[in-house]
Amino acid sequence: MKRMSGTALGAASVLLASLTACTVAGETASPSITAPGVFYLRPPGDRTGPHDKMPYSLVAEDTGGPGARTLTADVPKGARDTVVIRKYGGCEGSATHVTCEVDADYSNWSDAQRAKVVAAKGAKAGDSAVVTYTYTTKGGQKLTARTRFVVGEPVVEAVAPEWVDDVRPGSRLGEPLVVRNTGEVPAHGLGLELSVSGMEFDTRYANCRYPTPQKGTVAVCEFPDLTLDPGETVALTPALGIRTPRTQMYSSYGRHVWALDMGPGHYATVHKGGDRGDGPALEPQPTGKHTGDAFVAGGGATNVVLDTYADYEVSAVHLKGAPGDKRTFTLEVRNNGPADVGAPVRLVFEPPLGTSMVKQPMTEYDDGVYEPYCESNGFTYTCDVKALKPGQSQTLEFTMALGEPGEGTLTLENKKPFSSWDVGRRDPDAGNDTAVIRVSR
16 A cells, blocks of 8 residues: 655656557557546545546557457555455456456446446555556557556535626626635646636736637636645635626626646536737635635536616507407517616516407427417417517517407516526516507497
């Protein structure tokens, strides 16, 4: 059993963090075996750990055609109190030496034969062992790959409040970037991806990349020399500077963090390329405890709610004619501004008594297949109102056969909030949320 210091493990991580592989030279498509250089294991009996962890990946390929190959996994004698092997899918052997018959295109993600390494009972955080995998090709060539398995994992978290509100439109928002490691072992290197939606970066850090396809909405920063010991917290300074929109009431920004030698996560995608920013460098600084702050494993998004509102208005309709006459008319909903608040309302249309529907708005939900745009219970029509920018309107056209003179109602109904930070449109004038549709002769 060997326990590595943070410095020693950091050096090993730098050397081994990329995939290790062995290939046979001199062939167009050479046989190969590939495995991670470093992989972290949960301590015995502990099911917690980092968010969205990339599973261990062992891949072996042989170009020799159909037929059986062998894969062996070996734990060195001095490490048998640190890790053991569990065998699956017909593999044979012991807790320290396992042999599997595999095919020419092997992956432990998709094939049943597996030699899974886990922490041994009694192993402690920081213990580590190098396991050797040997792939024997159909032609008898032996290829090896080695992984250093470390007991314990870094768990990187970032302060990510669910929302901030009452933010002045068009203002500069300064948000702290605070990261900590709540895992059992050091995090060697830190990765950070920042993103904005509906806003702009006001500060473009000199040591971060801004990938071109994302048009300035994503920044990728790496700190390979930073080591976050268990329990340690750092603040990245200067704080994230964001320019808020002037009319869009709801926007957001996010931060995604990870230990560099673990990778960004199983389902995460880190954008490539991009030029460096022209502002100050983003630097980690030690900081005190941030108790009470909303730390989130792997980071998260923060919704920004501007201190503004949107005045929605529905217009009245007056129809003239005798009973049985058909009339085509439009219902209009307008956003008088000053903000774009998304799509927070529905229009509820109750026609006057005695009228009958002849034609209503339709929507194409498949190629050449239509259905009514509005939901109906046979009398009342509830119509979704799309997102309207300030000054925009939505119109819906109906045709009805008139009845005797009378009145119906048009009402703007707020949709149910979909989160705790959703404050709707904050409409200060509820009087124009209702109107009358009148039939007269």
